[in-house]
Amino acid sequence: MTLGNYRTNFDLYHAQQATYVTYAIQTIMYVVSAVGPRAPGSVAEMNSQKIMMADLRNYCDTVTQEPFTFHPKAFMGFICIDSFLMIASVFLYNFKFRILSFICTTISCILFFGEFFMYRELCDPIFESGSSSNIIGVIKPVGEVKRVAIFNGHTDSMWQWQFNYLGGGHLLVLVIVFTVGGMLVFELLQIFYFKEFQNWIAILQICWLPWYLLIGYFTNFKTCVEGANDNLTGCVTAMAVAKYLKDNNIRLQNTEVRIVLTGCEEAGLRGAKRYAAAHPVASENAEVAFFCFDTIRDLDSMAVYNKDMTGTVSHDMRVCNIMKRAGELGGLDLPFATVFCGSTDAAAMTQAGFPAGSFAALNPTPADYYHTVRDNIQNLEPIALGHSIDVAMGSLFIFDEEGLDGSQSDYNDI
Template sequence: AGFFGGISPIFMILQFPFPILSAIFVFLGIWVLYSEMMLMKGWIWPFFKKKTSSNVFGIIKPTGDVKFRIIFEGHTDSAKEMNIASYPPKLGKWIAIIGLYFLVHTIIFSLWKFILQIIGGPSIILYDSAIISWTIIDLIYFLSLIVIYPFFIWLLKGFLGKTVVLGANDNLAATAVALAIGKYLKQNRPKNVEIWIGSQGSEEVGDKGAGAFVEKYGEQGILDNSYTVVLECCGAAEAMAIIEKDMHRAIYDKEINSLLDEAYNAAKAENPDILKLKKVNLKIGACDACQYIH
């Protein structure tokens, strides 16, 4: 997405009809970003290095025959810290605003030049050759780009990073909670309910670990009669949250959420000081649960 947006100004100075490609490349970049982040298409995955990751699970057998399964999982991998996280808040805000405005700026001027090349003719041209058509619009566009474009590059660099965070909150704390649940249920085995406790790999790069897990055990029918509780970011918060919908358009199971809500109310009756619980629709953010839903 950043690549398509970054090269979009190249087409602005060309002869008609090529300046429209600047807007097209920006829209293409936006579509790639949306389809990867929101729709999980995975079109760009072949361009990245491949390495091996692992999912680790333990199974607690019930008393009696297995008639149902409940899966509790966290994830083991952690993300790289984005450079933008180290920017002062006000600076980061302005980098984002001006950097994103570059895309809007390019779309507006690309369409403007394209239309005026049709209806304005030679009146807007300052320099003309076989390939280049330098116009008043280009002059205004590129002069403003002297300020705007560096912010776009700065924004792109802000989403990169080399330092891998330890992942205590996201998401080893959740894995620890899953293990604690497993320890309790190992000592208090439920009747006819098999418990799976574990931690997925490769959550931070498209929930691939959970995707592989669902593909493998879904084909075997193991997930057909089961609940999955995906635990996320359990290490630091002012409240607990039950997710109802995430940015991947995944709608979380109302039956499972209702049972979790019921369990919370029972726990709160015994311990009124526990963290508050809220219901959340995530505009930005998701977890492995989307793989089980989709």
């Protein structure tokens, strides 16, 4: 099939959009019914990857599986360590072991900022190791590879966030704010009043003790969620790109299409980090764009995320502009947004030097299904999935025609 300009190519795809929404929904339902919840590094996650690999082999020239090792419960497990350390810190301070109390609080702060804000693997070695893998499907171009378009979703699902399940996003935010706020304030007070014991600080910390106890129950490791939205929707968006190209006998002239389904995003972006380490951007010898899709559900919250990892990582605006323009092809005016609490795989890729951007449709409160058992196949939104596939296909056509520089200054970085 001969391609025209990106608008014509998108219109030809869009006439068939319903076919790929149906494909996406059916694939999600099959994976969930076949393997259920997919905790990071679990047998279920590996089985889900086998299903997706088998499907991708119908559309891609090559499909490979790249295994890696990691520590599945370290990323969320640091919260339990912080809970223990802060409880110990309160009692140590009250019994006037101020230096030990200060050490416990300082370690808690380091773990919080290192693991959560920076996604560093600080406490991983003390947790049990496990294995997972990344799935990579490649569709080669007709000629020389001058561009590489990478479409990404992650295959694992999260253990349940107990407070979001019990009281929704507002309770979740309340517990986080009071716990983290207490930890940081106590650290500052201990520094400011380092020379002498303060009775009022001891009393204040006792009042904060319930929050330190509560945060230890943040993650229910006994319950893993189905993750129909987070993030099988991202996986099937990426897979739909490959299926459309195959169904319509399309092979791009100089753009390689790569479907990268990462393992263990919920364990701290471990799969994306391992992919970036194994395939450094400098080794590509081509212009690369990484398009991440994560949690496609809430129509009122669709956005292109140009800032990630709790606002500490800024994505390449050229990629973000491409995704925004792709949304316009499908009739959307997508705002730029910030992942204010957490991260997507795009953040790990940006940190590794890849031009990357992310599309998501998730209520940032967050939604009450987020990381709970409510994230199931009954809670899918086909319209949102259609928009997600639109963004993916539009991004491919724009990037193939113009590259990154064609979208360098279409929109302001806001």
